[in-house]
Amino acid sequence: MIVPLTHVLIFASILFSLGLVCVLIWRANVIMLLIGIEIMLNGAMLVFVGGSNHWGMADGQIFALIIMAMTSAEVSLALAMVVYLHRRKKTVNVDEFRELKD
Amino acid sequence: LKTALVLILLLPLLGGIFNILLGRMLSRRVVESTACAVVWGSFVASLIAAGAYSGPAVVEIGAWFSSFNLKVPITLYLDPLSLSLCLMITFVCGLIHLYSIGYMREDPGHVRFFALLNLFVWAMLVLVLAENLLLLYMGWEGVGFCSYALIGFWYREAKNASAGRKAFIVTRIGDVGLGIAIVWMFQLFDTLSITRLNQMGHLVTLGVITALGLLLLLGAMGKSAQAPLMVWLPDAMAGPTPVSAQIHAATMVTAGVYLLMRMFPLIGVSTVVCAAIAVTGALTAFYGATCAIVERDLKRILAYSTISQIGYMMLAVGSGAITAATFHLIMHAFFKALLFLGAGCVITAMHHEQDIFRMDRLRHLLPGVFWPFLAGALCLVGMPPTGGFFSKDTILAAVWAKGGMLYGALYMVGMFTVFLTAVYTFRMMFIVFGDPLAPIPLKQDRLHVQLKPLPRIMKIILVPLALLSLVGGIFNIPPYLGNGLLDSFLAPLNAAGGSLSHTAELVLQGIAVIAATSGIGVAWWYHGLERREVRRARADQPQKGINAFLQAGWYVDGLYRLLFIHPYRRLSAILWQRVDEGVIDDSLDRMAAGFGRTGQFLGRWGRGRVSVYMLSLAGGATLLIAWFAWEVL
Numbered sequence: 001m002i003v004p005l006t007h008v009l010i011f012a013s014i015l016f017s018l019g020l021v022c023v024l025i026w027r028a029n030v031i032m033l034l035i036g037i038e039i040m041l042n043g044a045m046l047v048f049v050g051g052s053n054h055w056g057m058a059d060g061q062i063f064a065l066i067i068m069a070m071t072s073a074e075v076s077l078a079l080a081m082v083v084y085l086h087r088r089k090k091t092v093n094v095d096e097f098r099e100l101k102d
Numbered sequence: 103l104k105t106a107l108v109l110i111l112l113l114p115l116l117g118g119i120f121n122i123l124l125g126r127m128l129s130r131r132v133v134e135s136t137a138c139a140v141v142w143g144s145f146v147a148s149l150i151a152a153g154a155y156s157g158p159a160v161v162e163i164g165a166w167f168s169s170f171n172l173k174v175p176i177t178l179y180l181d182p183l184s185l186s187l188c189l190m191i192t193f194v195c196g197l198i199h200l201y202s203i204g205y206m207r208e209d210p211g212h213v214r215f216f217a218l219l220n221l222f223v224w225a226m227l228v229l230v231l232a233e234n235l236l237l238l239y240m241g242w243e244g245v246g247f248c249s250y251a252l253i254g255f256w257y258r259e260a261k262n263a264s265a266g267r268k269a270f271i272v273t274r275i276g277d278v279g280l281g282i283a284i285v286w287m288f289q290l291f292d293t294l295s296i297t298r299l300n301q302m303g304h305l306v307t308l309g310v311i312t313a314l315g316l317l318l319l320l321g322a323m324g325k326s327a328q329a330p331l332m333v334w335l336p337d338a339m340a341g342p343t344p345v346s347a348q349i350h351a352a353t354m355v356t357a358g359v360y361l362l363m364r365m366f367p368l369i370g371v372s373t374v375v376c377a378a379i380a381v382t383g384a385l386t387a388f389y390g391a392t393c394a395i396v397e398r399d400l401k402r403i404l405a406y407s408t409i410s411q412i413g414y415m416m417l418a419v420g421s422g423a424i425t426a427a428t429f430h431l432i433m434h435a436f437f438k439a440l441l442f443l444g445a446g447c448v449i450t451a452m453h454h455e456q457d458i459f460r461m462d463r464l465r466h467l468l469p470g471v472f473w474p475f476l477a478g479a480l481c482l483v484g485m486p487p488t489g490g491f492f493s494k495d496t497i498l499a500a501v502w503a504k505g506g507m508l509y510g511a512l513y514m515v516g517m518f519t520v521f522l523t524a525v526y527t528f529r530m531m532f533i534v535f536g537d538p539l540a541p542i543p544l545k546q547d548r549l550h551v552q553l554k555p556l557p558r559i560m561k562i563i564l565v566p567l568a569l570l571s572l573v574g575g576i577f578n579i580p581p582y583l584g585n586g587l588l589d590s591f592l593a594p595l596n597a598a599g600g601s602l603s604h605t606a607e608l609v610l611q612g613i614a615v616i617a618a619t620s621g622i623g624v625a626w627w628y629h630g631l632e633r634r635e636v637r638r639a640r641a642d643q644p645q646k647g648i649n650a651f652l653q654a655g656w657y658v659d660g661l662y663r664l665l666f667i668h669p670y671r672r673l674s675a676i677l678w679q680r681v682d683e684g685v686i687d688d689s690l691d692r693m694a695a696g697f698g699r700t701g702q703f704l705g706r707w708g709r710g711r712v713s714v715y716m717l718s719l720a721g722g723a724t725l726l727i728a729w730f731a732w733e734v735l
Contacts, residue, residue: 033716
């Protein structure tokens, strides 16, 4: 392994913060919010893989695979919900959906 | 030899793939000629293999897969049985391919049709040539798939599509038996090679062999349409007629018989299995013949007759007479293909009319079809000196030679079925083609439709098949006339059975001829001369009593509906309405409603904006992480 663990961790945290910023800033579009979540998940996955490589255990990689499977399930559900929300309000702006309060 | 064998298999496969991939872009002529050329090429390769044949040979072509102790190479086995079947399959299928050119002349789906026919030939050849059971099983399922796709070829009509499904599902019941048998044999003997399995029978107890034999018999019942799984074959006639001829008469349905012949050295030791095979065969032969007597759909008559004739082959296998079974299998392929193709000509000429009571005295209008059809009918009935006479007689002689109460009774059933066969065959002949003793030529205008002219190729194909049916007996003449070709060729396969003196055999043949002739007489008595008009009028009224029973195929379909389909539907209704909708859906709905209410309650404390939640989530997480970091560092 040429890439040391610290580099992996730094790269992963950059990815994670990018995703987080995307989630927090981009309110006009639910889909961008989902993409932000994906990027955050990928950052987390990278930490798992890097850690598993560093300690020479397969567990982290297996966990990364599980995350992938979970993510694909989550995305398919979330996209279906986006389509449904769009049909209801003709918009994908996050702040338009506030039925929980009003 | 190896090249020839590879070519036999590869040519139809390549033809099929070629037509699937490129067929749509090419002209009809190219598709047709490729499809026919590959099958005839395969026939030539079989001839070469026959020329180079010197003794049973196992040819390994390549590795297929292997893991742990399971090794399944692609191995082919050429012995007298597979060689003679190969020649028959490629020859008959080649003729049928040529015929299909005429038959499918106006059909837009010809690419799919020819591709499937080619794939079918390939799968059937794999089945026949396979040396291990897994390869055989691949061919077995391959022919099943092609048969399914071709029965439902005109899938736009729901009736045809469901006939295809029925065939697929019913044969699948039998395949379960075969699948279990294969896995079990591997577990017992640690090999799937047929040649080795056949030598290992003494390693296990007789009970195990019996169970294996019965499982294989179940597989054969499904594929070969034997009682009680014969219900799919009459419905399979929904497909195009060449398909009925190729798959459901000449080749595929005999796969079950072939399987039993192939495994006979293993399972033949068990007398129970032999008796079960023989009883199944005799019962089915009888069943098919009785149903055919009252059936009025031309193709379904032939389908019932196929069921009945395959019953004879099973009877022969059960009596240990492998030669007789092979001989009858080959003869049956010739004459039944001929009858089906002839029926296809009649049906095309009548604008796809299949009801025999709508046809009348076609002898004068379709002489080119009548004479070959008559040859096929005589062969089916078993009149000397046609091939069917010799083949059926060898079977009955073998059953008689077996002796004992059971086989004596089976011989009686078989002989009675010869009589029934003659009755239904000539009932069909007299109704469709007219009575030879009342030569009133039927004018074209007395028929309710204008006959459609037939493509010449369709009539020409009938001639070689008719000749083969008539003189096919020379392949295996009975011992009192000399030595049979097939008999000596297949000799190593036969189980030791009783042999008959020449006088006894002559007497048995005499009885068979008397039975057949009297059958023709009965058919003429009922449907000849002026009585035919009475019958014709009566046929249009609803049938009663025994006729209705036979016409519905002994109500076997209804019985299965009552026994299996109905309870299954009830069970599924319960599972659907009570379990799925009642328990699963309801509980989920309640849970969702509960979550919704909780959310409404909790939502009172928030502002209801997703972005604020996100921000507070991120802020909270930051605080937590910062606190952790403070503690740790």
